[in-house]
Amino acid sequence: MSALLRLRGITKVYPSVVASDRIDLDIQPGEIHAILGENGAGKSTLMKLIYGVSQPDEGEIQWQGQTVHIRSPAQARQLGIGMVFQHFSLFESLTVAQNISLAVKGSIRELSARVEETGARFGLPIKADTVVHSLSVGERQRVEIIRCILQNPKLLIMDEPTSVLPPQGVQQLFETLRRLRDEGCSILYISHKLEEIRQLCDKATVLRAGRVVASADPASHSNESLANLMIGRSIEPPPHAPANAGDAKRLLIQSLDHVPTDPFGTVLKGISLHVSPGEIVGIAGVSGNGQNELMRLVSGEELHSAHHAGELSIDGTCVDRLGPLQRRTKGLGFVPEERLGRGAVPELSLSLNGLLTAYRHGLTRLGMIRFGAARKFARQCISDHDVRCGGEQSLAGSLSGGNLQKFIVGREIALQPSLLVLSQPTWGLDVGAASNIRRALLQLRDSGAAVLVVSEELEELFEISDRLYVMFDGHLSPSLTTRDTSTTQIGRWMSGEFLQETITGASDH
Amino acid sequence: MAYRLVARTETSLRAQLLVPLAAITLTLLAGSVLFSLLGKSPLAAFHAFFVEPLSTRYGIGEVLLKTGPLLLIAQGLAIGFRARVWNIGAEGQLLAGAMAASALALHFDTTESVWLLPAMVCIGTLAGAAWAGIAAWLRTAYNANEILVTFMLSSIALQLLYYLVSGPLRDPMGLSFPQSALFSDAALFAPLLEHTRVNNSLYLSFGATILAWIFVQRSLSGYKLLIGGLAPQAARYAGFSEKKAVWLGLLIGGAAAGMAGVGEVAGPLGLLQRSISPGYGFAAIIVAFLGGLHPIGIVFAAFFMALIYVGGDMSLVSVGLPNSSATIFQGMLLVFYLACYLFANHRLQKVEIRH
């Protein structure tokens, strides 16, 4: 049988890296084919080349035996290639049916019927007249998948689809994908999650640093051997001594309600949590369930609406009305999810980015900046955390995501916070950088600081945190001791089950 | 062989210097085309525009006279622009400063005190800042867009000026002209260069330049404003108040424009009349951009813009160019500057396609 899609010697060069290096790939009709690789291995670049978002500098793409030049996503769709993006390409202010009508021919009324019918057939229930901004992340993914299915694709590209789903949702998605395969649609499944690939995929191509390093039948490999193929070296998880938490509550949030100023944001309902010195507390949950809103409230970037209930305190002092700066003087450090534009200013040098939160620590005199001291501070962060860059005068925007994150985390740790809050600290980082950051957090914890981590990666939270909360639809679960819980329980809670369960099921200390 | 546009990984001083020069060159080229279309010799026109003003003592004086207010206002505006606070109503703030200073000068028209002029400068500066402050207040308290409010305030200030010169501040002894009485000598800046109209107010502009340099390049407040402009989210994250940035950005711009207004009525005009500024407030926007929003760059840009003003007047006489040429030149300068600016933070990279 001839391949549906065949890549030969595909190469794509970006200014600083070769993102795809002479890649060969064959995808057969009716197979689920995994592209496996850690963050930064070039998976997304490859997908963009196949979907026509960008064009290869070299090499050949054959579609059903014909050589093609895919110049745009529109052309890719015409050929029969569909793609579900990692960051969704839906329009918040439009309805489901309007969104779909932008990609599929037909009147709104006719499409509405087809959307709901297709949804039922593939286990993707959705109402066609809902406005997208009111949908959960999982529901949005359904809309994206339905939009692709309605275009009768021969090949469907899924980019890290499970990162937005709770574990049960993952099984549901796999069911949908298998049904699609059985109807003859090939699926290109991009992921770095080994277990999923072994469960779902018929074939796997492993990428490392832009190159194909192996082609494998995932079912006949163990997780370990796949991991070795993917990473090419073994990484020790950091030593993890049990927490030595005190009874003091460094951060305390009590039954807090909040309506965010962003009209599309999640409303927070009755949030209670605490973090003590000497422990790492994790918040698990699918993104978009109110984590961002909670983080903005804790950091002080958004103030708690005064006429709503609840209170937020640091070391026993109510900080409800204090801005980010005043909270920092109380010992708060914060690493936001967005590195460029929030945690750092891309157009400025690292030494000026150090100044962003560190200026109160002796980097100014009489309102004037001490540039020498600022450079020295940045150099210190760079050497302490192994930030790979051209020095403290490099622009923040020129660093890779992992190195910039190491710099930001390093900057916040250098300020010796008594409470450090981090949002998605290792998102998109390669294994080495991620493990560096986790090690630094454990060190900080052992020196007596309280650490709060919001993450989508359950594995990460289980690796470093002492206690866990789960967030769902603006609610926060009771806390669980990590050692006494399982991923299954957290998974169930991630789809909101804790709302029905009685508090007695949870240990709260 | 093909080219693609890539972001620069570090700031390039060379590119930043080349951008305004390229903009000026392109403007001159486009200007030649325009002049040829109008049936004028481009060479004669450029001679009138750029050489004539600098070939006589009087011409140089006139250029310096116009450099003063442009420099002063642009330094103030640039600080706001770096923070993405768009004050486009400097013209109105200039008028506010001129009106307040004139009211003071006319009220104390018999005094010979040396303190009158400094008092005028102070009150004019305050009035300009206050006029811009209205926009800052409406933006911070009611979220009203400062671009629109500063523009509207500028039109209102003009009507207020018309009202004052035809009513309360009109010269009671004058003919039917809508203008005030002449100021006393104590209310006027002393001449700086003989046989020209340049006066001591030019020192104010250079003083402001030094202060602006310290503020922008050295101070923490300047840094905070810059962050607010480049990355508002990062400013919020760091805890730099957006409201403070809006207030500071507008007040500084307004103060500078108000002071420039004093320089006009207490300088070349010597009285309050319907027309005080040939659009300095708007031209200064262009000066600020052309100078790369940098205090030193702005000095050169202000001088160049003043040259266009004076050249425009001279070419009107000597070559018979329409008096709108100067405005067209200003517009083209900014258009070309913005186009070239792409290359200040991007560069073209050669892409070789291997087969």
Add this chain to the structure above:
Amino acid sequence: MLDSLVFLIAGTLAAATPLLFAALGETVVEKAGVLNLSIEGMMAVGAATAFTVATLTGSHVSGFAIAALASALLSTVFAILVLFFLANHVAAGLAVGILGLGLSALIGKNHEGQTISPLSDLDMGWLSELPLLGKILFSHDPMLYLGIVMIFLVWWLLSHSKLGLIIRAVGESPDAASAIGYPVILIRFLAILFGGAMAGIGGAYLVLSYTPLWAEGLVAGRGWIVVALVVFGMWRPLRIALGAYLFGAVSLLELFIQGMGFSIPSQLMSAMPYIVTIVILVIMSRNPRLIQLNHPASLGQSWHRNA
């Protein structure tokens, strides 16, 4: 009393029409995610061109048509700056606005201070003869009616047509629109051209009907009021039209109040439209949530396709 009512309503309609054309155009531009602040300059170029062409050819129709073309041409300068050179929208709008003011003076310099016979009113037979209503509703020039038609056309375009859906999608998230295959730059380019042509027609109406004369600076800040109108109207054509008529009424107030014999400084009356703009802007902007819900999410942000 009746006469002054007729005068007020008919005058309001006429005064509002230039604002209406330009504001409807700007609505489409902003819905596509582009903030074009050069309306003042584009209206001025439209006005100068229309006056010159109509004077030279004697044809008002050519005046309007060439004015639309000229302003659209000027708006391509803006479009190239923001779409291809990724210039800041505010700065590019100011630049092109100033350029437009300069060009308008150049175009109209031989006709400074001249007058022209205004566009003739449409004769609607017995309708125009109706008592009262005939004068108020059925005795205007065709462009005024076209303005009213445009309200509904733009409303239909934006909320009921596929093209409108695409424009809104591009204005909300150019990344997403591009990912599903829409040519973002082309759509924005066309929207900007449409906005330019509409501003040109607005400017032309000013000199060929409302005040049938040309003088430099005659647009007098209307271009900025138009930008404000789009905010007042929350990017909805029907509300924007309402706003335009309100401003039409305000600008007539001066004549009306003088007619009633009040002595108010004329400068205060001249400043009235600007004062009213600020007041309404403050009232409408007070609730940031309301603005956030309605304004196109990518408004004023530079965008380019990542290769």
